[in-house]
Amino acid sequence: MAGLTPGTDIDHRGTAFTEDLLNRLLNAVRDPTTTRPHIGTAQFDEAQFSGSAGFSGAQFSGSAGFDGAQFSGVAQFGEARFSSVADFDGAQFSGPTQFDRAQFFSAARFHGAQFSDLAWFEETQFSVAAMFSEAQFSRATQFDRAQFSGMAGFSGAQFSGSTGFDGAQFFGVAQFGGAQFSSAAGFGGTRFSGIVQFGGAQFSSIVQFGGAQFSSIVQFGGAQFSGDAQFAGAQFLVVSQWGPVVCGGTVDLSGAVFGAPVTLEIAASRVVCTRTRWQSIATIRVRHASVDLGHAVLEAPLAVTAHPTAFSTADGAILDDSMLPGNGVVRVVSVQGVDAAHLVLTDTDLSDCLFSGAFHLDQLRLEGRTTFAFTPTGWHRKGIAPVHWTRRRTLAEEQHWRAQTAEQPPRPRWHPARAPPVAHRPAPLRARPDPGPRRRRPSVPAAA
Numbered sequence: 001m002a003g004l005t006p007g008t009d010i011d012h013r014g015t016a017f018t019e020d021l022l023n024r025l026l027n028a029v030r031d032p033t034t035t036r037p038h039i040g041t042a043q044f045d046e047a048q049f050s051g052s053a054g055f056s057g058a059q060f061s062g063s064a065g066f067d068g069a070q071f072s073g074v075a076q077f078g079e080a081r082f083s084s085v086a087d088f089d090g091a092q093f094s095g096p097t098q099f100d101r102a103q104f105f106s107a108a109r110f111h112g113a114q115f116s117d118l119a120w121f122e123e124t125q126f127s128v129a130a131m132f133s134e135a136q137f138s139r140a141t142q143f144d145r146a147q148f149s150g151m152a153g154f155s156g157a158q159f160s161g162s163t164g165f166d167g168a169q170f171f172g173v174a175q176f177g178g179a180q181f182s183s184a185a186g187f188g189g190t191r192f193s194g195i196v197q198f199g200g201a202q203f204s205s206i207v208q209f210g211g212a213q214f215s216s217i218v219q220f221g222g223a224q225f226s227g228d229a230q231f232a233g234a235q236f237l238v239v240s241q242w243g244p245v246v247c248g249g250t251v252d253l254s255g256a257v258f259g260a261p262v263t264l265e266i267a268a269s270r271v272v273c274t275r276t277r278w279q280s281i282a283t284i285r286v287r288h289a290s291v292d293l294g295h296a297v298l299e300a301p302l303a304v305t306a307h308p309t310a311f312s313t314a315d316g317a318i319l320d321d322s323m324l325p326g327n328g329v330v331r332v333v334s335v336q337g338v339d340a341a342h343l344v345l346t347d348t349d350l351s352d353c354l355f356s357g358a359f360h361l362d363q364l365r366l367e368g369r370t371t372f373a374f375t376p377t378g379w380h381r382k383g384i385a386p387v388h389w390t391r392r393r394t395l396a397e398e399q400h401w402r403a404q405t406a407e408q409p410p411r412p413r414w415h416p417a418r419a420p421p422v423a424h425r426p427a428p429l430r431a432r433p434d435p436g437p438r439r440r441r442p443s444v445p446a447a448a
Contacts, residue, residue, distance in 0.1 A: 001025065001028045002028075004028040004029050006030065006031040006038035007029070007031075008040055009040040010039055010040070010042050010043065011043040012047055013043050013045045014046045015048070016047070016048045017048065017050065018051060019049075019051030019052050022051075022053060026054065026058065034059075036058060037055070037057070038059045039060050039061070039062070039064075040060075041062030041063050041064075041084075042065065045065045045067045046069065047066070047069045047070075048069070048072070050073065051073045053071050053074070053075045054076045055075075055076055055077045055080055056076040056077065056098070057078070060082045060083060060086070062083070062084050063086070064084070064085070064086045064087065066086075066088045067088070067090055068090045069092070071097070072094050073095045074095045074098070075093050075097045075098065077098060077099045077102050078099065078100045078102060078120075079102060080099070080102045081102070082104045082105060082106065082108070084105075084106045085109070086104055086107070086108045087109045088108075088110045088113050089110065089113065090111070090112045090113065091113045091114070092114045093114065093115045093116060094116045095117050096117045096118045097118070097120065098120045099119075100142075101123045102124045102125070103124075103127070104127060105127045105128070106128050107128045107131070108130045109131045110130075110131060110132045110135050111131055111133055111134060111135070113132070113136075114138075115137045115141065117138070118139050118141075118161075121142060122145060123145045123146060124146045124147075126146070126147065127149045128149065129151045129153065129172075130152050132157050133156055134155075134157065135157045135158070137157070137161065138160045138161065140163075141159055141162075141164070142164045143163075143164065143165045145167040145168060145169075146165070147169045148169065148170045148174070149171045151173045152170055152172065152173070153175045154174075154175060155175045155176065155179065157176075157179045158179070159179070159180065161183050162185070164186045165187045165190050166186045166187065166188045167190065168187070168191075169193070170192045170196070172194045173194045173196075173197070174194060174196045175197045176197060177199045178200045179201045179202075180204075181205070181207065186207075186208045187212050188208050188212065189211045190209070190212045192212065192214045192215060193215045195219070196214055196218045198218075198220045198223050199220065200222040201220075203224065203225045205226065206227040206228045206230065206249075207225060207229050209231045209234050210230055210231070210234065211232075211233045213237070215238060217238060217239060219241070220242055220245050221241070223245045224245070224247075225247040225248065226248045228249040229245070229247050229249070229250070229251045229268075230250075230252045231251070231252060231253050232254045233254075234253070235259070236256065236258045236259065236262065237257075240263070241262070242262055242263065243263075243266055243311070244265035244266070244267070244312070244313065244319055245266055245267070245268075246311075247267070248268075248269065248323055248324065249269055250270040250271070251266050251271045254272050254273065254276060255274075255275050255276065256273075257276075257277045257279065258279060259279045261280045261281050263285070264282070264283070264284045264285065265307070266285070266289065267287040267319065268287075268288065268289045269325070270289055270291075271290070271291045273292060273293050274292055274294045275295045275296060275297070276293075277299070278297065278300060278302050280300050281300045281302075282300070282302050283302075283303045284304045285306075286304065286330045287321060287330065288325065288328055288330070289331075290333050290352075292332075292334045293343075295336060298338065298339055298342040298343060301342045302344070303343075303346065304344070304348060305330075306328065306330035306346065306347035329349055330348050330349065331348065331352060332345060332348045332353045333352050334353060335358050335364075336357040337357040337358060338358045339358075339359060339360055340358050340359065340360045341360035344367060345364070345367070345370065346366075346367040347367070347369050348370060349370075352373075372393035372395070373393065373395075374393060
């Protein structure tokens with residue numbers, strides 16, 4: 001130890017370190033000016049660290065090799081500086097791992113690394129490539145506000161605990177193809193400046209992309225969401241293909257902005273596009289879902305189409321959507337407040353659809369097979385005289401208006417066969433005025 005000085009090259013491959021032995025080593029190379037350990041080239045491949053490994057604030061001016069190293073206790077690399085390549089391929093971190101605010105000025109390699117406890121990479125800066133392919137994160141993992149200036153490779157990574165990339169910035173390619181997220185995942189406010197690849201990724205719980213910004217091509221082909229996929233307020237500035245994806249819950253695109261031509265292919269329980277802004281031509285191919293377009297802003301033509309068969313990826317793989325209810329029927333539940341001049345609906349069920357507040361309805365295009373609700377069958381009483389219902393197609397607003405004038409909820413037979421989800425049901429009758437016959441515009445769809 002007496003012969004070591006700050007900046008010395010160290011070769012301790014395969015060495016078994018106790019906490020005391022490692023502290024003596026780091027103290028021997030501590031820079032008296034910065035009070036931080038300063039190591040030149042560091043070779044700790046296959047080394048074993050028992051107890052706490054305190055590399056916090058350490059400076060590695062040469063390459064740092066920790067391939068296959070084993071950390072039995074806390075691994076502390078917070079605010080460490082890696083001037084050259086840092087290799088942690090196959091490293092095993094059994095205790096909590098801290099890399100928060102660390103700086104990697106060259107490639108950072110964590111291929112196949114195993115993190116058995118908490119892992120912190122908050123505000124970490126990766127100046128070149130950050131490679132975490134096939135890495136395993138067993139507990140909560142945080143990359144909040146991390147910066148990835150080069151490629152960020154998380155292909156095939158497994159995140160078993162909650163995962164956070166909130167506020168992170170990806171300036172290069174972000175690869176999450178085939179990654180598995182077993183718990184909640186957060187990408188809120190994340191900025192993706194390069195190509196984003198989530199093809200084949202699996203999200204077993206809720207995933208949050210609220211407020212995220214995608215400035216380049218986005219690839220979600222083959223992604224599967226078991227819970228809700230929330231993209232509220234996200235911005236897709238350059239995108240051509242979004243999906244196909246399968247979502248067991250809700251795909252929430254409310255308030256999102258699509259700034260370029262896009263095709264979305266979604267099999268889900270619900271697709272929410274309330275107040276979504278479509279600045280260019282777009283096509284939404286849907287299966288199974290109820291679609292809410294309420295108050296969406298259409299600056300160019302938008303087509304919503306029911307897709308007749310299961311989606312397939314670019315390589316021909318068929319996406320299994322058998323967990324979703326129904327036979328693929330698509331229900332549009334609201335076009336309220338929409339300029340329908342740019343809207344085309346193909347093979348959709350409009351039995352529950354609310355039209356109030358929409359305009360240019362005479363220019364709404366209904367293609368293929370369109371389903372509306374019908375009046376009840378049989379007789380009903382008007383005053384003391386029995387009246388026979390006229391067989392015709394109706395809008396959902398008529399049902400609500402008749403229920404309001406009768407001051408009672410509509411009878412079960414008056415409702416369409418499939419009631420809209422709770423989130424889309426009209427407010428209580430006395431809490432909101434329903435449009436009456438005099439408020440109906442002459443430009444309602446001809447099929448109605």
